[in-house]
Amino acid sequence: MVLSDEDLDRYARHIVLPQVGGAGQLRLSAAKVVIVGAGGIGAGAIPGLSGAGVGHLTIIDDDKVELSNLQRQPLFSTDQLGQPKALLAEQFIKSRNPNIEVTTVAKRIVDLNADRLLAGHDLILDGTDNFATRLAVSDAAVRLGIPLISAAAQQFQGQISLFRGRPCYRCFVGDAFDADDCDSCAEMGVLGALTGTVGNFAALLAIRAIVGIAPDAAGTLHLFNGLTLNWRQIRIAADPACRACRATSS
Ligand SMILES: [Zn+2]
Numbered sequence: 001m002v003l004s005d006e007d008l009d010r011y012a013r014h015i016v017l018p019q020v021g022g023a024g025q026l027r028l029s030a031a032k033v034v035i036v037g038a039g040g041i042g043a044g045a046i047p048g049l050s051g052a053g054v055g056h057l058t059i060i061d062d063d064k065v066e067l068s069n070l071q072r073q074p075l076f077s078t079d080q081l082g083q084p085k086a087l088l089a090e091q092f093i094k095s096r097n098p099n100i101e102v103t104t105v106a107k108r109i110v111d112l113n114a115d116r117l118l119a120g121h122d123l124i125l126d127g128t129d130n131f132a133t134r135l136a137v138s139d140a141a142v143r144l145g146i147p148l149i150s151a152a153a154q155q156f157q158g159q160i161s162l163f164r165g166r167p168c169y170r171c172f173v174g175d176a177f178d179a180d181d182c183d184s185c186a187e188m189g190v191l192g193a194l195t196g197t198v199g200n201f202a203a204l205l206a207i208r209a210i211v212g213i214a215p216d217a218a219g220t221l222h223l224f225n226g227l228t229l230n231w232r233q234i235r236i237a238a239d240p241a242c243r244a245c246r247a248t249s250s
Pocket of ligand 1: 171
């Protein structure tokens with residue numbers, strides 16, 4: 001695979017970076033990333049990933065645009081109320097960068113379909129808003145051996161982690177949250193711009209991981225406080241009893 005003249009122009013600001021260069025740009029072009037959830041965080045990550053030229057993006061989302069989404073989901077507009085988010089995300093990506101292959105899946109991920117929907121990707125970016133889905137995605141990522149970036153935003157706090165096997169997201173939150181009715185931003189509220197910050201940071205982690213820009217400290221939780229404006233990093237410990245990733249430890 002070589003970069004076309006158009007690529008050299010489109011990605012000129014990447015290619016001039018010694019940490020990316022032509023080789024890094026080709027890694028981005030070859031990468032297949034699945035984004036679970038085209039809501040606030042997905043909508044924050046998709047511009048970064050599509051602009052960066054990630055070659056294949058799969059968007060999984062079964063929602064339609066509602067008026068209350070527009071406070072934080074910049075991919076959508078008022079005249080698109082009621083339309084499927086996955087298809088609108090595809091339109092956005094194609095208009096931004098027609099060279100990107102896009103697959104849309106208008107389904108909700110559950111334990112039963114997670115492996116099938118996520119297999120074959122190089123990286124999973126989960127920006128869904130409930131624990132049941134996030135745990136289903138995480139468990140599948142562990143089973144499939146695919147790196148997972150898990151990102152969440154609630155009220156004024158954002159959290160983003162990259163996981164590679166063990167520890168996993170389930171080590172972090174435990175088993176108590178498998179129920180479908182756990183809190184979400186619908187109940188707790190979220191500052192609109194925060195989801196963009198978190199989604200864009202998740203895209204940054206994804207691009208770093210795909211290109212291999214710098215060590216990516218899998219298992220580190222990045223916490224952002226939108227009230228104090230502080231970022232903190234916390235190491236997530238592997239749970240010795242974790243039913244998802246314990247078997248993968250060596
Ligand atoms: Zn685990």
